[in-house]
Amino acid sequence: MIRATCHTADNVLCIEFDATPWFCEADAPSIVDLAQRGWASTAIAESVEHRRGYERVHDLVEYAATRLQLESLEDPTWxxxxxxxxxxxxxAWLEKNRPDVVAGIPRVTGDRWH
Known part of the structure; x- marks a missing residue:
């Protein structure tokens, strides 16, 4: 399991979910990009939100889009x-299951990436 945590900008909703399905289906450049961004991206939640068992992720994404949208119109980068x-x-999951992707991820310290 690869844990992911999502929270809304107003901290009303915060959830944890298994991001492994995203890693199974994502192409190598998307995973490398995620690693280079410090393992943070809304794309993960958006890609799994319609799956069975990910209803809470969907609720968070929907809340963020509907309840917080007005504030984001003032600043599109928010x-x-x-x-x-x-x-x-x-x-660890990538080393075991997608070793082809590991080569494209720059190592930082020791044997793990940040």
Whole structure:
């Protein structure tokens, strides 16, 4: 399991979910990009929100889009929610299940990425 945590910008909703399905289906450049962004991207939640068992993710994404949208219109760069993946779990899972992707991720310190 690769844990991900999402929270709305107003901190009304905060959830944890399994991001493994995203890692199974994502192409290598998307995973490398995620690692380079410090394992943070709203795309993960948006890609799994319509799956069975991810109703809470859908509720968070919908809340962020409807309740926080007015504030984001004033500043289009303002993120209505944030999603962060556990980098250690992601790196361990990738080493075991997607070794082809690991080569494209720059290492930082030791044997894990941040």
């Amino acid at each position: 993120q209505t929610f944030e999603c962060i993946v556990d980098g250690s779990e992601a790196a």
